[in-house]
Amino acid sequence: xxxxxxxxxxxxxxxxxxxxxxxxxxxxxxxxxxxxxxxxxxxxxxxxxxxxxxxxxxxxxxxxxxxxxxxxxxxxxxxxxxxxxxxxxxxxxxxxxxxxxxxxxxxxxxxxxxxxxxxxxxxxxxxxxxxxxxxxxxxxxxxxxxxxxxxxxxxxxxxxxxxxxxxxxxxxxxxxxxxxxxxxxxxxxxxxxxxxxxxxxxxxxxxxxxxxxxxxxxxxxxxxxxxxxxxxxxxxxxxxxxxxxxxxxxxxxxxxxxxxxxxxxxxxxxxxxxxxxxxxxxxxxxxxxxxxxxxxxxxxxxxxxxxxxxxxxx
Amino acid sequence: xxxxxxxxxxxxxxxxxxxxxxxxxxxxxxxxxxxxxxxxxxxxxxxxxxxxxxxxxxxxxxxxxxxxxxxxxxxxxxxxxxxxxxxxxxxxxxxxxxxxxxxxxxxxxxxxxxxxxxxxxxxxxxxxxxxxxxxxxxxxxxxxxxxxxxxxxxxxxxxxxxxxxxxxxxxxxxxxxxxxxxxxxxxxxxxxxxxxxxxxxxxxxxxxxxxxxxxxxxxxxxxxxxxxxxxxxxxxxxxxxxxxxxxxxxxxxxxxxxxxxxxxxxxxxxxxxxxxxxxxxxxxxxx
Numbered sequence: 001x002x003x004x005x006x007x008x009x010x011x012x013x014x015x016x017x018x019x020x021x022x023x024x025x026x027x028x029x030x031x032x033x034x035x036x037x038x039x040x041x042x043x044x045x046x047x048x049x050x051x052x053x054x055x056x057x058x059x060x061x062x063x064x065x066x067x068x069x070x071x072x073x074x075x076x077x078x079x080x081x082x083x084x085x086x087x088x089x090x091x092x093x094x095x096x097x098x099x100x101x102x103x104x105x106x107x108x109x110x111x112x113x114x115x116x117x118x119x120x121x122x123x124x125x126x127x128x129x130x131x132x133x134x135x136x137x138x139x140x141x142x143x144x145x146x147x148x149x150x151x152x153x154x155x156x157x158x159x160x161x162x163x164x165x166x167x168x169x170x171x172x173x174x175x176x177x178x179x180x181x182x183x184x185x186x187x188x189x190x191x192x193x194x195x196x197x198x199x200x201x202x203x204x205x206x207x208x209x210x211x212x213x214x215x216x217x218x219x220x221x222x223x224x225x226x227x228x229x230x231x232x233x234x235x236x237x238x239x240x241x242x243x244x245x246x247x248x249x250x251x252x253x254x255x256x257x258x259x260x261x262x263x264x265x266x267x268x269x270x271x272x273x274x275x276x277x278x279x280x281x282x283x284x285x286x287x288x289x290x291x292x293x294x295x296x297x298x299x300x301x302x303x304x305x306x307x308x309x310x311x312x313x314x
Numbered sequence: 315x316x317x318x319x320x321x322x323x324x325x326x327x328x329x330x331x332x333x334x335x336x337x338x339x340x341x342x343x344x345x346x347x348x349x350x351x352x353x354x355x356x357x358x359x360x361x362x363x364x365x366x367x368x369x370x371x372x373x374x375x376x377x378x379x380x381x382x383x384x385x386x387x388x389x390x391x392x393x394x395x396x397x398x399x400x401x402x403x404x405x406x407x408x409x410x411x412x413x414x415x416x417x418x419x420x421x422x423x424x425x426x427x428x429x430x431x432x433x434x435x436x437x438x439x440x441x442x443x444x445x446x447x448x449x450x451x452x453x454x455x456x457x458x459x460x461x462x463x464x465x466x467x468x469x470x471x472x473x474x475x476x477x478x479x480x481x482x483x484x485x486x487x488x489x490x491x492x493x494x495x496x497x498x499x500x501x502x503x504x505x506x507x508x509x510x511x512x513x514x515x516x517x518x519x520x521x522x523x524x525x526x527x528x529x530x531x532x533x534x535x536x537x538x539x540x541x542x543x544x545x546x547x548x549x550x551x552x553x554x555x556x557x558x559x560x561x562x563x564x565x566x567x568x569x570x571x572x573x574x575x576x577x578x579x580x581x582x583x584x585x586x587x588x589x590x591x592x593x594x595x596x597x598x599x600x601x
Contacts, residue, residue, distance in 0.1 A: 004429060004430040005428060005430070006427060006428060006429060006430055006432075009427050009428050010428055011494055011495060011498035012498050012502070012503060012504040012507065013504075017503075017504070020503075020504040020505060021419075021422075021423040021429060021504060022423075022429060024419040024505065024508075025419055025420050025423055025429065027416045027419070028416030028417050028419055028420035028474075029420050029435070031416060032420075032438075032474045032476075032479075035448075035452065035455075035470060035471065035473065035474050036442060036448055036474045036476065037438060037442060037445075038451070039451035039452040039455060040442065040445040040446055040447070040448040040451075041445070042448075042451035043446040043447070043448065043449075043450055043451055044446070045451075046450050046451055046454070051450075053453070053457070055457045055458065055462070104344075105345075105348065108341045108344060108345055109345075111337075111341060113338065113341060113345075119345050119348075119349060121584075121587065122349055122353070123348065123349075123352060124591065125352065125583070128529050128579055128582075128583050128590065129533070129576060129579060130529070130532070130533025130534075130535070130551070130579075131533065131535055132533065132535050132551045132555065132572075132575070133533075133572055133575060133576050133579075136554070136558065136568065136572050137355045137356070137358075137359055137572065138355060140355070140358055140362060140565055140569060141354070141355040141358055143374055143565070145374075146373060146374045146375065147358075147374055147375065148354060148358055148375050180351065180352075185594060188591050188594065188595055189595050191595075192591075192595035212337070237443075244535060244536060247535070247536075248535070248555070260447075263447070263449065263450075264449070264536065267450050267453070268453075268540055280450050280453065280454065283449075283450055284450040287446045287447050287449065288446055290446070290447075291445070291446035291447075294444065295444065298444065
């Protein structure tokens with residue numbers, strides 16, 4: 001694409017001067033193509049090769065062999081399909097719980113309550129702390145011997161190894177931490193949406209004798225449509241791609257891996273073997289599998305929210 | 315006999331009685347319960363960071379009896395944290411500065427439609443949010459440019475941010491075009507106009523993208539794991555994970571280290587909360 005100045009919109013001189021915006025745009029745009037956009041597209045190309053992590057090593061074209069291996073070949077492919085299913089389960093649970101909890105908290109904090117700013121800040125805080133702090137904080141909080149959660153569970157006679165326990169148990173705790181860490185962003189998006197709703201709508205409905213549930217169903221829920229759409233899509237896409245808390249909380253552990261972690265582990269030799277190779281081509285193929293999953297579910301969700309939007313907002 | 319007379323002398327005033335605010339009470343109860351889930355891990359962390367190892371293993375959750383700052387000084391010295399902190403600051407500051415300065419000159423012409431295909435250019439940034447992760451080809455790029463395991467290579471990874479670009483473009487659209495016209499009339503050049511007129515006007519958006527971008531770099535764990543093998547170059551997140559690997563059972567030391575990583579972000583968040591939340595929700599609630 002040739003980047004060129006649109007003359008009629010440009011007011012800062014003719015001749016060579018009219019090229020100034022293009023010259024000044026090129027560094028930023030060039031870096032973007034080089035570092036983000038180009039590599040993103042190149043993932044598809046690399047997925048058809050046997051690229052490794054060694055500089056200068058020969059890279060061979062091997063067609064769809066990586067996909068064949070990832071999805072269909074032997075025992076390892078069965079683990080990969082399990083990781084794919086686990087990604088879907090993770091995404092489903094995180095999306096539904098985080099969406100509902102975020103909506104609930106936003107409804108509570110949208111009232112005139114003392115201390116609402118404090119609560120909002122507190123629930124949002126983990127979002128800016130990042131996975132390392134989120135993860136280490138919860139590792140400590142979930143200490144199996146004498147930790148706070150362990151003690152509280154003990155009162156009810158529940159014994160648990162938490163993150164060090166059975167894979168399914170550890171997996172469940174990662175879901176808890178994932179939701180704990182990210183519900184704040186869902187909440188603030190809902191709150192911002194609620195603040196755009198005209199207070200007069202509620203007043204008029206109250207005069208007509210509408211109560212709490214009716215107000216929510218007939219005013220808040222339809223009027224909140226843009227925020228609902230955003231949160232729904234962000235939660236689905238975000239949870240499909242999330243995996244870093246697994247790394248901090250439990251590491252690469254059989255029976256817990258999700259696709260995102262598999263990509264990183266295969267591509268950068270983090271599968272736990274002593275001299276695990278960098279299987280970059282293979283990891284690129286796994287990236288494309290995840291991308292297709294995100295695309296299919298993201299587009300379905302988008303179709304769903306658009307249909308809903310038409311119903312409510314015409 | 316006395317009681318009725320007293321009642322007559324001081325009649326009970328019937329105020330229009332308000333119903334008991336059940337809804338608010340229930341709201342508070344729920345909020346406090348959730349708040350405990352957020353405060354307790356933090357409290358546990360602070361509490362543990364002041365304990366000696368022996369004290370911690372005897373009872374990890376009892377309130378600390380005397381404040382013990384040794385864990386902080388130990389982590390700072392033993393784990394090379396001063397070095398990591400300096401690295402993190404360098405990476406976040408340099409990459410964010412490059413990103414913001416180059417991006418303003420991309421965002422302005424796109425927002426104004428100054429270059430052909432402005433719409434298509436913006437689309438290239440929007441679709442980035444859905445494209446496959448760039449992880450693998452990016453690694454091959456850095457490797458083949460020969461900047462693997464260098465500061466330069468690491469910083470390069472962070473000089474772009476599509477979401478930040480979209481925030482800038484949307485904000486610039488709200489700046490009136492008449493401003494361009496009067497500036498051009500006064501003979502102001504393009505560079506000087508964007509740099510000394512537009513940039514100050516879009517300060518809120520610049521603040522938002524600066525803070526969001528810097529936080530992202532500060533918290534990044536995966537890229538330093540992939541690209542930096544020289545411990546002298548580690549940012550603090552990577553240093554912390556290495557520290558965890560070496561002294562995994564030294565929870566008091568680890569807690570002190572985690573808090574040191576957290577404090578700068580905490581200050582930044584409290585100062586800039588408005589911009590952070592504003593930036594993250596901008597565009598999310600419009601139709």
